Amino acid sequence: MKLPQAWRQPLAIVGGVIALAWIVIALAAPLLAPHDPLAQDLPRLASPGPGHWFGTDQLGRDILSRVMYGARLSIPLTLLLVVLSVLIGGLLGACAGYFGKWVDETIMRFADLVFAFPTIILAMVVAAALGASLTNAVLAVLVVAWPAYARVTRGLVLGVREREFVVSGRLLGFSAWRSLRVDVLPNVTGPILVLATLDIGTALLLLSGLSFLGLGAKPPSPEWGAMVASGVEVFDSWWVATFPGLAILTVVLAFNFLGDTLRDALDPRTARAIKERAL
């Protein structure tokens, strides 16, 4: 198998390997984990050592096993989250850009207002209102994540819409939906893919941040953000918070490495549009 040029770079390779490793860990956690992530049968707050390489928490659970099982929660949820925001934001943005006029105004003003709030405060209100659970935290992040895609898609669609082949398609009497699907979508997928890759990191940070605040995963679930939070109470046992945090860091880093390399492979103008709008 030959990698495309854009991926044959040290950063992309490192990112790819780390991401792949995490996916394997998530899939094979039951086989790899030395202990039951929920079993409280080890000595409490034991520092890292043989038998429990990442130490144990205040309930005597093995942190290594919990971190491994945490991947089964965080990684699929984050991916799902990004896919959903791409779909929702992309669809809304495409409609705004394609139909223009009041459709555009309504959708984009709405996006502006969501944008006006610091993401975590908005997500916090939503999560608190829905009740604390991991699913609701995902919904909350979804609420704040879609506008970025709506903006980028809208901008790209606006750029493509006036191009010759789209206009001629319309002249031939193709329906709006057809030209959106056949002419416009293929042209915006590349940039959206880059944005989504970069956004996996952002989404995971936000999701674990909500769990850290107690608005996401409930104990005893081995969610990384929640595990860091439980480490706050016993912060002199540094390992309780350190390892789940490192897990978050490495996953986010891996996808940022990948996304950053991909962005370089895009043409500079689109890349800049993405960068400015994706904050």
Add this chain to the structure above:
Amino acid sequence: MSPTSSSEDLKGDTARRKPGRSGSRSPLIRFLARRVLTALLLAVGITLVTFVLTNLVPGDPVSANLGQRALGDPAIVAQWRAEHGLDKPLPQQYLMHLQGVVQGDLGTSQQSHRPVMDDLAESVPATLELAGAAILISLVAGVAFGVVAALRRDRLTDHLLRVLSLIGISVPTFWLALMAFYVFFYRLQVTPGSGRIDPTMSPPPQVTGLYTIDSALAGQWDVFASAVGHLVTPALVLALYTIGLLTRFTRSAVLEVLGQDYVRAARAKGLPGRVILFRYVLRSALVPIITVAGLAFGSLLSGTVLVEAIFAWPGVGQYAYKSATTLDLPAVMGVGLVVGGVYLVINLIVDVLYGVIDPRVRLQ
């Protein structure tokens, strides 16, 4: 008016505007007046959204605030709802709320039983001090790193800075805050603990609400030192993400400007490198950098919620957290309004800076 108006939008704006349609007042004043008007419109929008958001969500503030026993008694529930104006129809509630906002009354917090305005007056300056310090650090470090990376393009320094800035945007803020607290305060004992100043000291006389500035104004240098010492670690932790962001962004902005004709023309004039860098390159690159810095301030405010939690910083982040988790509607709406206001002010500052830097904006 989209908050992310890029430099291209600005150019488009100026190009479209017909020349020679000069009013009697100076262009700068008209420019500012237009911006303030837009800001006011958005402010109304923000009150509406906070209101809708806090009212249409399925959570019930009554059950979040009254105990089990009280909830069982319909009379108590009804009285509580009437007390907080929750028995009126929604549009009327919104108008009441808006009227209050105009008069500077944000209602009473259901948690602290104090006017939301008073709560905010205490917490807002704390957060502004933290976020302000962080954005200053980010701007200085991010722009410096980004410029160095661009000038050393594709060399070791550039690659190194790229990896470092990507790490910067990948670190979970709450975890970094905890690590910094553990290492520097608990282990090495080189930084002071949580809070804004030493607990044995009393805050400086309030002028701005920012302890660093107030203590300096009052000449209380021991308080000043303590305030700065308490500020450094959380501000750095908070800044790391924006430093990474601004480094990456400055690099690409500077590279783009370096390729411009006018930079080559400046070289052809035989100007020294540093003049070209500061006068020609940075001036142009600053326009997109300011745009991004303005947006980054929004993400900084997000970060404060997490950082304040670890460092026990008595700011809006903590207040927002407490009021959101208890569904304290007046408080949440107050926070939303403050945050929206800050956001508008930031946008205004960004717009004014565009005008200061770029004569094409100023001299329409």
Add this chain to the structure above:
Amino acid sequence: MSLLAISDLKVSIGGKEILRGVDLDLRAGRVHGLAGESGSGKTMTGLAVLGLLPHGARTSGRIALGERDLLAMPAKELNTVRGGEVAMVFQDPATSLHPMLSVGRQLTEHMRHHLGLDRKQARARALELLGQVRIPGPEAAIDRYPHQFSGGMRQRIAIAIALACSPKVLIADEPTTALDVTVQAGVLRLLRGLCDDLGLAVLLVTHDLGVMSAVADEVSVMKEGLVVETGPRGQVLRDPTHPYTRALLESLPGETS
């Protein structure tokens, strides 16, 4: 006598040979026209003189300014030559002036740097220069910004900037291509006049053989990184020896010589 002599100039970027041995001779008070198809290396020749070639370019040969070889000159010394002794005017005045710096700033900064003038002296000289390039109302113009001028006026300003430190050699890379036909003649006449009055050696790069025949004294024609023909204007345009020059001339519609 020749002010600037380029001999056997070779430039390659990333292994690709862009100039393959260019020879050119510029003399005081003379306009030397340089023609050639797009991509033949005209701009690269001009940039090589000022040491402004793109990143990673390798050069060999000799560019003699009097006794000194510009290619062998240390960077610092080269910086005093740039703008001071050799100046350049670029193709598009819309992009070659900094949009956020006032005309006065861009006119005076290198004077102050190269000539050591103070603010007042530099401003006086700038006003004089603006007059020289026929900008109406120099007193008002000096405090304005590039976007407040038309394309032709901007190119005049760019020429004034190039002339500010009284250079001996002026390289003008298609200075009229981006301008309306109606203002082209004015800018060319200005260049010709300055060349005569100040005794400048001018290298005028252009696509336009009409422009060439109107103002150039000598003409060189480039093709694929080589000068294929050079000589006095009349001779080259009336009696070309190289088939490529002939083809160029024939492709010109309605050329009257």
